[in-house]
Amino acid sequence: MKYKDTLNLGKTKFPMRGSLPKTEPERQAKWYQNNLYQQRLTQNETKPHFNLHDGPPYANGNIHLGHALNKITKDIIVRYKNMTGYYAPYVPGWDTHGLPIEQQLTKAGYDRKSMPKAQWRNLAKDYALEQVDKQREDFKRLGVLGDWEHPYLTLQPEFEAAQLRVFGKMAGKGYIYKGAKPVYWSWSSESALAEAEIEYHDIDSTSLFYANRVKDGKGLLDDDTYFVVWTTTPFTVTASRGITLGPDFEYSVVQPAGEKRKFVVATELLPQVAPKFGWDAWETLATYKGQELDKITAYHPWDPEAEELVMNADHVTLDSGTGLVHTAPGFGEDDYNVGSKYHLPIIVTVDEKGYMTAEAGPEFEGKFYDDITGLVINKLQDANLFLAKEKITHSYPFDWRTKKPIIWRAVPQWFASVEKFRQEILDQLDKVNFYPGWGKKRLYNMIRDRGDWVISRQRVWGVPLPIFYAEDGTAIVDEQIINHVAQLFEEHGSNYWFEHSAKELLPAGYTNEHSPNGEFTKEEDIMDVWFDSGSSWNGVLRQRPQLDYPADLYLEGSDQYRGWFNSSLITSVASYGQAPYKNLLSQGFTLDGKGNKMSKSLGNTISPLEVADQMGIEILRLWTITVDTSQDMPVSKEILKQVSESYRKVRNTLRFLLANTSDFNYEQDKVSFADRQAHDQYFTVLLNDFVKEIRASYDNYQFNDIFKRLINFVNVDLSAFYLDIAKDVVYVEAPTSPQRRSMQTVFYETLLALTKLLLPVLPHTAEEVWEYLPNETSDFAYLSEMPVVQDLGDTSAMMADWQAFMKMRTAVNKALEDAREAELIGKNAEAAVTLYLTQEQKDVLTRLGLNARLLLMVSQLDLKDASQADEASRDYDGLQVTVSHARGKVSPRDRMYHEDLGADSAFPELSKHEAEIVREFYPAAVSEGFE
DSSP, rough: OHHHHHHHOOOOOSSSSSOHHHHHHHHHHHHTTTTHHHEEEHTTSSSSBOOOOOOOOOOSOOHHHHHHHHHHHHHHHHHHHTTTTTTTTOOOOOOOHHHHHHHHHTTTTTGGGOOOOHHHHHHHHHHHHHHHHHHHHHHHHHHHHTTTTTTTTTTTTHHHHHHHHHHHHHHHOOOEEEEOOOEEEEETTTTEEEEEEEEEEEHHHHEEEEEEEEEEEETSSOTEEEEEEEESSSGGGGGOOOEOOOOEEEEEEEETTOOSSEEEEGGGGHHHHHHHHHHHHHEEEEEEEEGGGGTTEOOOSTTTTTTTEEEETTTOSSSSSSEEEOOOOOHHHHHHHHHHHHOOOOOOOTTTTTTOOOOOOOOOOTSBBBGOOOHHHHHHHHOEEEEEEEEEEEEEEETTTTTTBBEEEOOEEEEEOOOGGGHHHHHHHHTEEETHHHHHHHHHHHHHOOOOEEEEESSSSOOOOOOOOOOOOEEEOHHHHHHHHHHHHHEEEEEHHHOOOHHSSSSSTTTOOOOOOOOEEEEEEEEEEHHHHHHHHHITTTTTTTTTTTTEEEEEEEGGTTTTHHHHHHHHHHHHHOOOOEEEEEOOOOOOTTBBBOOTTTOOOOOOHHHHTTTHHHHHHHHHHSSSSOEEEEHHHHHHHHHHHHHHHHHHHHHHHHHHHTTTOHHHOOOOOGSOOHHHHHHHHHHHHHHHHHHHHHHHHHHHHHHHHHHHHIIIIIEEEIIIHHHHTTTTSSTTOOOHHHHHHHHHHHHHHHHHHHHHTTTHHHHHHHTTOOTOOOOGGSOHHHHOOOOOOOOOOHHHHHHHHHHHHHHHHHHHHHHOOOOOOSGGGGGEEEEEOHHHHHHHHHHTTOOOOHHHSSSSSEEGGGGOOTTTTEEETTEEEEEEOSEEEEEETTEESSSSSSSSOOOOSOEEEEEEEHHHHHHHHHOOOOO
16 A cells, blocks of 8 residues: 555546636536526526616627626626625617618618618618627627527617607707707718717817908907918818907007008917017007907908908917917807807808818819818918918817718707706716716716717618608607607617608698698608617616616726716706616726737737637636726736636636545535634634625625735635645545544635635636535526625634734744755755744734644644743744754655654554554555555
């Protein structure tokens, strides 16, 4: 017989390597075959509800790391909530309308303008559903459980109907109106855009300085005086109808040396701009406040039919330019606001595709707006009004889909008023919990500062605006009629709008005083897709019986403060006076390992499905809790390899615990807390604290803290301490000895707690471990409950003593390291340690009643009074220690030094204690002996 055959070496078939790319799909198939998602919900159906409402990703293209982070985090939360006493369904959704799908059809060779709208929309629908199917399979591969067979889609008739009813409520309260104010206009998309569809990039532009001659100076300015105007958008000079000044700024009337003309410039900016115009010297003839020059008129630079009015407004600054801002009310929000105040005409000289119209003048007509700067300069030079030009670099808005710059352009659009109930929205934000906390201020400021919401789009693939027009052009925006259309959509889908006339869409017998002949037309624009997704609280939460409104949690990327978080809040408060969410959690964006934004063109993207195929999706799921998601997060193959090492450490720890509880039946063999060995009681308290901290981190969505605590628990509490000392107990002691059963009890409780606590993050691994836990009756780990914090009584005094002992243990380890460097010993097992203890240190050991030799992992330990310390001892942090080489010989069974080897003549190489174990539990050794 061999000595190792008398050791309790743990055995398990749980593999060291997870083979995750192969086993994960197999395990997921098992989940769906057993309808695990529904099993968990059925088990929880009488429990309180927790509803995380899924923000719909756009149904176009492959999923990326941002998708993976989002869906995995949601899955972590939902799984955790289901295991902690909540009924927590997860209904995934998709945003299925909008321009990108139309662009894909165009790329595929379809011409929108050559076919009926309903036919085009059917093509778009088919494409969207194909994308939903593809993305659904990708999301399921991430290990995300949910109601995948019954998702919500914004193209579903019942969703569209619910959306229209939200629109109807807002219309009924007077929040919907039509106006011609400038909006973000994408010439590349031929549509108005909302703020959420804008991104900013730095561009180089040509800014112009030119002069407008005074027409009526109101007795203050002569007609040979010129206003020096500045613009960064030369094409808008074609529609200029005003010059705006700051009312409280001082303006100088100056005559440059050698010039017969006089010019008006902001006094403070005069020294900066004069050199640009070649003015070496000038005479100041007069100064005026901006308000004194109000309503003076000037000539347009070249249009004899146009007049420009001097106005006052606070948006003028002295940061750059001349302090006089050229004003075209059709091409800017500030311009529009001041122009409306002064009743200026709104001129728009650019068409929907970005080309100049006839109203711009024959020289410009038909030319692209960004190509006419040179022509504008020529016109100004011909009139002797051009003063200077310069290149400036500034941040400029772009269409986030086409990546092309936009323009501000006034066209008739439908708006949702924000101003009318802005304070009500802001008040609701005080009732929402934000994670991270700064999110509240961010969303608050966005709502506080945003203008009214342009909700019409000049496209086809979307939900029609349910608005009719009478014969005289009067818009019919009536809640009852809107609800009638909503019912038609619910029964037939929104294509019904494009397939039927206005009369067929209106209620039977409908009349209107503005249509004496009973003729009506219908709106051709569709709704902003942010109104689609922003209505999901009504189309999903209030429609499905297993869900609740408002939702407990909305979770999306930080870009959604101006997107889904924003539009959902506005529509919900407008309709029902409350926010659609109780808690709001935002996440940053994924960056490459160098901190750069991921981009296909840069070649620095990482496909989550490639990670799944190469490393396993568990690695990506674990990565999601290694990063601080409140800010942008780096990820690279190197980072994932590091995460893989952490996973391997956790997996091997679970394997060790499984192996060393394989001969342990918890129900039959467990040892109560009071009867456990001192070190086992200590670790039970550590485990209890670990459970408490991890659950608190889950509850507060602090996932990064979960990872930090997990790794510390595995590496420090377990590996560097408890599992290190455990081998001298679980391997060496008798199989059923109290010492071994005590430790196995804690092993099993630790294994069970780790498995359950890790399940939301690592569900594949947790379910794999579960299959090796025969004492657990649930078929799946996900059908079990989270570990609870145990009432262990008041352990504070005990833990204070343990803290004192662990300080002593650290001191001894330093002494052992010094002895190793002096080549006195090799391993700790070769050491004999003498501790010279103070009374306080003795009391600690007495109260704990622990096996200090075992915990110090040395062969011999002598405890003496501090007064007996001699010159050989050294002070280590208040503890007097002597280290010498262990006495006796090494036992081949436990590798420790003993002075009683051969006390039992039948086993000359074993200590007396070991011989007793072998005699009782390994009778073959008595008769056969050892090799």
